Ligand SMILES: Nc1nc2c(ncn2[C@@H]2O[C@H](COP(=O)(O)OP(=O)(O)O)[C@@H](O)[C@H]2O)c(=O)[nH]1
Ligand SMILES: [Mg+2]
């Protein structure tokens with residue numbers, strides 16, 4: 068269960084952010100999640116709802132997930148294409164010499180708090 | 182009541198673990214301990230390979246093993262039978278170890294009398310790749326029945342490994358496993374990766390692996 072482990076890390080990070088900014092209560096947390104980050108959004112939300120109950124700072128806080136699309140670059144023909152639709156193989160020239168440009172991000176973007 | 186503020190955080194989820202891992206790496210370096218993080222899918226042959234590795238290197242180095250296999254101490258018992266120090270880490274059903282959990286394990290092992298520490302990570306190719314444990318080197322095992330296209334499916338794992346062991350080469354005749362293709366896929370993701378075909382069952386190829394390890398260990402503990 069990858070998502071639960073990840074949620075514990077998020078809560079630890081939020082505790083630090085809370086200290087740095089003199090926060091008593093976090094009301095919402097916005098994450099940016101790349102399409103191929105390996106994290107499943109609904110599992111993340113489930114894990115969040117469970118874990119957030121156990122911590123005063125984030126108890127009841129809403130989790131907002133912004134999805135970022137994944138894009139792959141082809142070294143042979145120089146094109147950029149959607150990773151999820153085509154995978155490793157370039158749809159234009161059939162090359163396998165491709166690499167992920169973006170889409171594996173996993174960031175805490177912002178929070179609302181008092 | 183205080184006004185609700187919006188605070189921009191812009192922080193990677195893995196950032197704090199990455200910093201912690203770098204710190205652990207430095208601590209290990211100072212205590213002259215080499216830490217190997219060994220990863221693979223379940224059943225690829227981590228425990229069998231470790232047993233072989235220990236047989237070859239146990240007279241040369243003081244070895245300690247941390248087992249992180251979920252909810253089972255079978256592996257820890259197998260390793261204990263080789264005569265080296267071994268402990269079972271309790272991951273509480275977690276799918277990976279982070280730097281902090283690794284540090285706790287290292288503490289329990291007590292590095293003052295260990296120069297070569299080994300972490301048998303949780304059997305999984307996704308999560309362990311994302312959480313740096315603070316290890317000196319990363320190794321993974323890909324076994325023949327899993328197929329030569331694994332590097333395409335789990336690119337992150339292959340990109341963070343210093344060495345990839347291709348295990349169970351004894352069953353090669355029964356699978357359409359293309360070793361050259363596999364090497365090519367690994368090097369596409371990670372041109373620096375060393376690839377060593379082995380058979381943990383018979384010991385074939387283990388010499389090349391333990392030679393590589395010895396070189397790395399000497400480098401860290403001198
Ligand atoms: N044929 C064959 N079987 C192997 C080899 N190495 C390990 N195995 C078998 O694969 C199974 C899983 O091995 P184990 O070391 O427990 O894998 P782990 O889950 O990664 O620790 C066991 O039944 C081993 O006997 C090998 O080189 N060849
Ligand atoms: Mg094992």
Ligand SMILES: [Zn+2]
Nearest residue numbers: 141144157160
């Ligand atoms: Zn192309």
